[in-house]
Amino acid sequence: MADLSQTAPTATGALGRGSDIKRQRRIRRAIWYALILAIVIWCAMVPVRDGNLSIYFAFMLGATMATGLNFVAGFTGYMPFGYVAFYGLGSYVTGIAVKLLGIPVYLAVPMGGCAGILLALAFAPTLRLSGIYFAIVSLSLAIILQRSIALMPEEITGGSLGMNIGVLTDRIQGYYAMLVVLVMALLTASWLAESRLGRSLKAIREDAEAADAMGVNVVRSRLYAWLVSAFFASLVGGVQAWFTGAFDTFTAFDVLVTAKAIIYAMAGGLGTVIGPVVGTVVLVWADELVWRAFPELNSFLLGLVIALLILFAPRGIIGTLIRRYPRLRNYFM
Amino acid sequence: MSSILLYNALIGGLVFGAIYALIGASLNVMMGVLRVVNFAHGEFVLIGSFLAYSVFSLTGLNPLAALPVVAIAMFFGGVAAYYLLIPRLRYSDDAETSSFLLMFGVSLMLVSSITWIYGADIRPVNFSFDPVNIALLTVEDAYGKGRDGKVLVPTARLVALVINLAIIAAMTWFIYRTLPGKALRGAIMNRDAIQVVGIDIDRLSANAFGLAAALAGVTGVILTLVIPSVDPNGGAPLTLFAFIVIVLGGLGHPIGALLAGMLFGMVEQFSNVLLPQSAAQMVGFVMLVAVVMFKPEGLFGRKVMR
C-alpha cells in the first residue's frame, strides 16, 4: 500500500482525473475486500452448520492454487506445467515433519512452504527458458521429483501406500487452515497488483526489453513472482495433507492438479486478481453438478471446457467482460 | 552381468528407438510447420492402436491389416481437426502456449472417449506370429551354471522394426525429394517466406496436420505388435517421450528427431539393464532437462528456436 502516495497527481491539469482514479481504486478495493469477506464468512460457517466440508475445501484449494499460479502465469507469462511439484513437495514435507519428527502440523505446513521456496530457487535457472521449453522442463522436473520420492525408503515416505497422518491431525483445523492460506493468497494478489513489483511484472510481460530499458530488474522481478507462487502451492499441498490425511506420489504429483489450477485461472481471467476466484467458483460448482449427474463424462467435459475456453474466450470470464465493457475495469481488480 | 542382457538391450533399443523416432517425427511436423504443441499426440497414437485392436478382434486378422485404413482415416480426421481447432488460435496472445493447453483439453476428451467406447482396462491384442521368435545367436553360459542362452528377437518386433524403418525411409524421401516435402521444409524454416512464393499456407498446414496425425496413427498400429495390448491411459507417456525426442533432436529438425528417437530408445533399454527398472524410468526426463538447460538447440540441431 506504500505506493498510494506516489500516484498523487503532480500536474494541476490532471487533478480531476487523479481523484477519479483514486475513487475508482477505492471502489475496486471495496468490491475486492467485500468479496474476500463474503468468502471468509461463507466458508467459515460450513463446519458450524455441519455442511459438506470437502466441496468447500476443493473450492478453497482450487482458488488458492489458481491465484498462486496467476502470480507466475498471469503476471509474468510463464506457464509452469509442473506447478504440482511444489504442491507435492509441500504435502511430503508436512507429512514427514508430522509423522516422523513429531512436529505440530501448524508448524509443519509453513516448513513445507519454505521447502517450496528452496525448490523454486533450485528451479530458478529454468526461468531463462521461454514459452514451451519452460512448460516442458517444468513438467519434467515435477516427474523427476515424483519418481525420486517414490524411490525413497518406505520408512520415510510411506512407499507406494503413501503417507497417512489422518490420525494425528484434525480435519476441521485443516479446513480453517485452508481458509487462512486462501485469504493470505488473495491479499497478496491484490497487494502485488498495486505494488511496484506488480507493475514491473506487467511491464515485463508486455515487453521485456522495454521494461529492461526503463530500469526494471527483469530477472529479479520474475524470480520474486516465481518464489511467491511456489510458496503458496507448497502451503496448499501441506494443508491438503492436513485435511485429507492421506496422499501418495500419484495424488500429490498428479498433473491434473496443475491443469486444474491453470484452467480455473484461465476461466476467470489470467492476469486479473479476481479472475482465478471467479473461475474456481464457476468450475468447481459445474464439476460437482457434472460429477453427480454424468460420472463417466467428467473428464470429457473438463477437456471440452478447456478447449472451448482457449478457442472462444482465451481471456477468461473477467478478461472477456472487461474487453467488451471497458468500464468494468473500474470495478474489478 | 551377463552379456546376453546387453544383446537384448541392443535389440530392444532398435525396436523402441524406431518407434520413438516415428512418434517424434510426426510431432515434429506439427511443431515445425504449425507451431502447434500437440499435447494430445500420444492419444493420436492410441487411436491407431485401438483401431488396430478393433480390426483384429472383429476379423482375427493381423493388426497390420489396419495400417491403410488407419492412415487414410487419420489423415482426413487430422485435416478436419485442423480446420476445427487451429485457425482460431491465431487470435490468442500466445499461440504456442494456447495450442499446448488446447491440445491438453483435446487429450482429456480423447482419453475419455476411448474409455467410453472400449472400457478402462488394459486389453491384450492376442495375435501371434508363427514362429513366435527368431534366434539370432547363442551365448554360452549366459545364465551361469553352464546354462546357455539364445539371443531371440520376437517375430512381431522384427516385423514392426522393418515396417517402421520402411516408413521412416519413405518419409525422409518425401521430405527431401518431393515438391510438397520441400514446401513443408520451407514452412519449417520460414513460414512467412514461403507464402511469398505463392504457397497456400492454410492448405499446406492442414495437409501437414493430416500427415502428422496419419503417421501417429500408423505408429499406434505398429505399437500393437511391439506391446501386444491396448490401454486407454497409455497416451500420456507416449506424448512425453515424443517431446523428449524432439527436444533432444532439436525442434523442427527432421533428421534430428529420428536420431534422437533411436538414441532415446537405446538409453532407455540400457538403463533398464544397468539400473533398477523403477529408477531407469527417470533417465529420459533427466536427459531432457539437461539438454534444454545446457544445449537448447538439441543434440543435432543447428538452429536455436527457444
Next chain:
Amino acid sequence: MSILRKATLALAMVSIGALASADITMAQEPIKIGMTVSQTGRFALAAQSGERGLQIWLDDVNARGGIEVGGEKRPVELVALDDRSDKALVPRVYETLIKEEGVDILFGPFGSTLTGAAANTTEQFDKFLMIWSASADSIYAQGYRNVVSGTQLAASLLGLPTIKAMHANGVKSVAIAYLDEPFPAGIAKGQQAWAEANGIEVTMVESFSTGTKDYSILIQKALASGAQAFIPTSYEGDQMIIARQLRELDANFDAVGMFYGAQPQFLEIGEDAEFLFSQTLINPKVNWDVTAGLTRAEMMERYEALFPDAAYEPDFQTALAYGAGVVLEEVIKAADSTDPAEMKQAAIDLSGNLTVMTGPYAIEETGKQVSMEFVVMQNQGEGNLEVIFPPAVATADPVFPAPAYSDR
C-alpha cells in the same frame, strides 16, 4: 437352465425382495450402507465385479426380511457412488455418503490404493468400515479403530500359497518383480520374506512403476539371475502382457506365479495363460461348510439369476465382496447395534467362530484378516483349470516343471 426359467426366477426373486422390503420399510427404517464403485478408470472392472457380489448379499438379506437389530428386523439399503478409480476423489465421495446420504455403515472401495484413502475419512467421522478388497498390511498399521477386513487376507499372507506351492514342488530359487503399488508390493514382500525364511534363494527383487509396458529386460534379468521360478506381481492387465512377453522371449522357468492367472478374462488369452501358478478362492472344487450366508453353489446360482447378462462369470472379487457382506451381517447381529465401537468389538469376538463362503473368518485387533487363504490353480492346457495346492483340496498334480515354450 433355460433362459425362460432364469428370467422367471429372477423376476420372482426381485418381486419377493421388493415385497419383503416394501413391507418392512414401512415398519422399520433401513440400515443404510454406503460405498464407492469405480464406474471408470483402471479399477472399474474389478470394482463392478465386487459390487455384483454385494448385490447378491443385499438381495438375500432383504429376502430374509433384513437384519435383526434391537429385536426388530431392519432391511438393508445400499448407496453406491462413483469414485472414477481416483484416490484424490475418494475422501470427498465418502464424506458425501456420510454427510449427505446419511449412511450408517461404510463398505470399502476396490483395492488397497483407494481403501487407504477411504479409511482415513471414515475414521475421521467415526464410522464403521467393512473392507472387502484391501490387503495392504500398511492400512492396518495406521492405528484405525473401526476398520475390519471381512474377507480379504492381508497382502503379506495373500501371496504365500503360490510360494508355498513352489516350495512343495522343490523350487530352490525365485525371482520377484512387482508393480510399485500397495497391493502388489505387499504380496511381493510377503513372498520374499517367506521364501527367505524357508530356504528358497531370492535371486532378484525389482519393482516397476505404473504404466510400464515393456517387460523384456526385466524378464531377461530374472533369467540371468539364475532363478528357477519367477513371480511378477501386478494387476491383471499387466500380467497378461508379461505372460505374452515370456513366451515371445522363450523365457522358460520351472514355474511362473501370476496372481490373476485363473481369472476368466485372463484365461481368454489362451496359450499364454497355461501352466501359470495362479490364485483364487472361488472354485467348484473348494466348498466350505458355511455357518452363515449362502454356499458357493447357491451364490453361483443367485449370480446367474440376478445377472444373466453379466459379461463374465463371478470371480474372486465377487466372492470377496459377497463374503464381506455376510460377515457384516453377522457383526451387526452380534453387536445388536450399528455403533462402530460395538461393531468392532463384535467383529473381534466373532473371529474364529464364523465360516462364510470364502472360508473361515479370523482377524487381528487391527481388523487385519489373517484367514481365508486362497488356493493355487493351474491351467493345465485347453483351459483345464485344476486346484494344485494345498494338497487337502488339490484336484490334480501340478505340471512341474512347466514344459518349455518350444515343446507346447
